[in-house]
Amino acid sequence: MTINLYKKEIVKEFVAELGTLLSIRISQYIRKFKQDDETKFFNEFVICPFQDDYDRDYIKYPANARKHFEEKLDVGFCYVELSGLALTNEKSIEYSLTCHPYFLEEEYDGDSLDFGLVGSKITFYHQSMIDFLEQYDDETWKNIIRNVQKEISFGTLKRS
Numbered sequence: 001m002t003i004n005l006y007k008k009e010i011v012k013e014f015v016a017e018l019g020t021l022l023s024i025r026i027s028q029y030i031r032k033f034k035q036d037d038e039t040k041f042f043n044e045f046v047i048c049p050f051q052d053d054y055d056r057d058y059i060k061y062p063a064n065a066r067k068h069f070e071e072k073l074d075v076g077f078c079y080v081e082l083s084g085l086a087l088t089n090e091k092s093i094e095y096s097l098t099c100h101p102y103f104l105e106e107e108y109d110g111d112s113l114d115f116g117l118v119g120s121k122i123t124f125y126h127q128s129m130i131d132f133l134e135q136y137d138d139e140t141w142k143n144i145i146r147n148v149q150k151e152i153s154f155g156t157l158k159r160s
Helices: 008-034 040-041 057-073 127-133 138-159
Strands: 079-087 092-101 114-117 120-122
Touching: 008 092, 008 114, 008 120, 008 127, 008 138, 057 079, 092 120, 114 127, 120 127, 127 138
Parallel strands: none
Antiparallel strands: 079 092, 092 114, 114 120
16 A cells, blocks of 8 residues: 555545444445355455356356445445455455545546545555545535534444
């Protein structure tokens, strides 16, 4: 992973809150659909097809698992996609995620945010993602953080 440098403490706070929310949602998904076993979830994406094997089922199964995960993740204020999974050196799962930040502007039509999530810690793959977020004013971030915190509080209670 890369090192992320923040100029605005409030953006760093947002990233921490988003990491907490995503971690909670992923845990809830795994508890509900994978009998609380993260390994079962991870293993759905591990395939070892032969090079000359044209059986599309090898590809369909992880594609369907990804689609189910994204549909059920249920992050209320943005759309999150799963780009990939990897094991860290410490044997933790790193979720590579893409977030479409519609929460920044109603008619947002810009780039998506690509980052890794290990536990509840988000690390952006490119410093330009943080630089992009830091162009928004503190008042915007205060409102967004409030919405994320509501999502954490109320959404977690509702799904428990």
